[in-house]
Amino acid sequence: MLEKTICAGFGGQGVMSMGRLIATTAMENGLEVSWLPSYGPEMRGGTANCHVIVSSTPIGSPIISTDATTVLALNLPSMKKFEHALIENGLMIYNSSLIDQQPEREDLRAVPIAANEIAADIGNLKAANMVMLGAFIELTGILKADDLVRALGKMFGSGKQQFIPINEKALREGMRAAAQG
Amino acid sequence: MEKVLMKGNEAIAQAAIHGGCRYFFGYPITPQNEIPEYMSREMPKAGGVFLQAESEVAAINMVYGAAGAGARVMTSSSSPGIALKQEGISYIVGSEVPCVIVNISRGGPGLGGIQPAQSDYNQSTRGGGNGDYNMIVFAPANIQEAVDLTAEAFEIADFYRNPVMILGDGMIGQMMEPVVFHETPKRELEPKTWATTGTGGKRAPNIINSLHLDPANLEKHNLHLQQKYARMRAEETRYELYQADDAELVFVAYGTASRIVRNAIIQLRETGVKAGMIRPISVWPFPQAAFDQLGSQVRALMSVELSCGQMVDDVRIAAAGRWPVGFYGRSGGMIPAQHEIVDACRSMLEEVA
Numbered sequence: 256m257l258e259k260t261i262c263a264g265f266g267g268q269g270v271m272s273m274g275r276l277i278a279t280t281a282m283e284n285g286l287e288v289s290w291l292p293s294y295g296p297e298m299r300g301g302t303a304n305c306h307v308i309v310s311s312t313p314i315g316s317p318i319i320s321t322d323a324t325t326v327l328a329l330n331l332p333s334m335k336k337f338e339h340a341l342i343e344n345g346l347m348i349y350n351s352s353l354i355d356q357q358p359e360r361e362d363l364r365a366v367p368i369a370a371n372e373i374a375a376d377i378g379n380l381k382a383a384n385m386v387m388l389g390a391f392i393e394l395t396g397i398l399k400a401d402d403l404v405r406a407l408g409k410m411f412g413s414g415k416q417q418f419i420p421i422n423e424k425a426l427r428e429g430m431r432a433a434a435q436g
Numbered sequence: 437m438e439k440v441l442m443k444g445n446e447a448i449a450q451a452a453i454h455g456g457c458r459y460f461f462g463y464p465i466t467p468q469n470e471i472p473e474y475m476s477r478e479m480p481k482a483g484g485v486f487l488q489a490e491s492e493v494a495a496i497n498m499v500y501g502a503a504g505a506g507a508r509v510m511t512s513s514s515s516p517g518i519a520l521k522q523e524g525i526s527y528i529v530g531s532e533v534p535c536v537i538v539n540i541s542r543g544g545p546g547l548g549g550i551q552p553a554q555s556d557y558n559q560s561t562r563g564g565g566n567g568d569y570n571m572i573v574f575a576p577a578n579i580q581e582a583v584d585l586t587a588e589a590f591e592i593a594d595f596y597r598n599p600v601m602i603l604g605d606g607m608i609g610q611m612m613e614p615v616v617f618h619e620t621p622k623r624e625l626e627p628k629t630w631a632t633t634g635t636g637g638k639r640a641p642n643i644i645n646s647l648h649l650d651p652a653n654l655e656k657h658n659l660h661l662q663q664k665y666a667r668m669r670a671e672e673t674r675y676e677l678y679q680a681d682d683a684e685l686v687f688v689a690y691g692t693a694s695r696i697v698r699n700a701i702i703q704l705r706e707t708g709v710k711a712g713m714i715r716p717i718s719v720w721p722f723p724q725a726a727f728d729q730l731g732s733q734v735r736a737l738m739s740v741e742l743s744c745g746q747m748v749d750d751v752r753i754a755a756a757g758r759w760p761v762g763f764y765g766r767s768g769g770m771i772p773a774q775h776e777i778v779d780a781c782r783s784m785l786e787e788v789a
Binding site: 278289292316320 | 695698
């Protein structure tokens with residue numbers, strides 16, 4: 256198994272955390288993982304991305320150049336930038352709440368998820384990243400929701416446990432949206 | 437022991453504490469800021485001292501002082517900051533006190549950029565400051581290796597009474613990978629009877645100093661230092677051979693560059709090109725011995741670096757005219773793509789056909 260995912264969006268949308276959660280959960284499941292962030296003079300509202308590799312064998316380079324299997328795009332600049340990083344027939348999950356167009360490439364498996372609206376409906380716009388993550392695990396099948404929630408509990412530590420239920424709800428709504436999509 | 441997902445910088449900081457480091461002095465610079473950030477939070481919990489100095493020069497001299505008092509001490513910085521520390525490093529070597537210095541390097545020269553680079557190779561492996569000196573320089577290629585080497589670096593520094601450098605780059609510092617904090621291999625260490633810990637009125641004062649005005653004394657001191665470096669060359673060289681047994685082209689790459697080369701080798705082998713790699717783990721001492729193990733099927737060597745070509749000189753020395761030596765590098769924070777390395781390998785093999 257080799258899954259190369261790029262998570263990208265505005266700074267503040269939680270794209271780094273999404274990638275970290277994928278990596279943490281996969282690690283807890285005994286898989287090899289790497290997480291590589293973009294870094295630079297970045298700020299809230301600027302663009303941010305991370306490269307996450309999950310593999311059943313040791314990982315060489317943590318950089319994903321033109322061999323991404325999945326892109327999770329939370330805003331339009333991210334979709335435009337990274338659709339060309341996908342392999343043929345790669346998976347593009349995009350946040351249709353903020354992206355009102357489809358990817359240019361026609362070979363892609365493009366899945367719109369109204370992440371902001373779904374997150375707002377369940378009561379926390381900040382959980383839009385978890386909605387996207389729900390769609391990701393539903394469509395790729397590489398991780399289970401229960402494992403992801405358990406890893407989130409570890410990542411949050413003792414001080415933030417009260418945020419687990421809303422995040423889990425967002426995750427499951429994302430899975431449902433992807434299954435219906 | 438539990439496997440945890442950690443960012444390279446934080447893992448290096450934790451590894452230092454794990455390795456017995458109890459004093460950290462530093463000054464902020466990207467892309468290594470998570471090291472002092474982590475130290476500021478965790479070092480006091482370990483009963484140690486974190487101090488943000490007013491400059492890199494101040495930080496390295498605080499390291500000098502703490503090391504002279506016998507403490508396990510570390511500083512970290514990135515390329516231009518490490519350049520500023522060179523005077524202190526030279527004094528520390530001259531005074532024979534142990535410490536660990538981390539360079540999470542970035543593109544240069546000057547302030548350069550903040551993206552990963554390996555253009556501090558010469559600065560790291562040639563001493564860097566004034567005088568005839570060297571230090572062991574480890575260049576980890578993944579976070580687990582960074583953790584293991586950093587923790588062990590304190591033992592090695594104490595053993596030789598000489599600084600040890602961990603040479604990473606922005607990618608090693610910023611990326612996350614799973615790590616386990618193993619038990620650190622211990623060395624038999626002499627008590628630090630030379631440390632300036634106070635005489636208590638019971639002995640003559642210890643003096644930590646790098647000044648030797650009598651040329652005969654200074655030469656004697658230099659010859660003593662050279663003996664230490666000879667021992668380091670003999671005993672502290674580390675490297676990995678990857679798919680080198682039948683390789684026609686052998687890459688030489690360390691740290692981040694070696695990870696991309698590893699992928700390129702897999703791709704080349706899928707298309708029938710026999711490529712392999714010598715991966716120096718210690719870039720000083722440079723692993724000459726690895727080259728002597730290469731078989732007669734080797735047709736060419738190629739150094740791949742995130743620089744305009746620095747380690748390639750050491751590769752030429754190690755090759756000693758036995759093989760043609762090629763070079764492929766990107767600089768300024770640009771990372772070579774896998775296909776660039778594959779193409780460079782194919783061209784080189786055509787050239788030597």
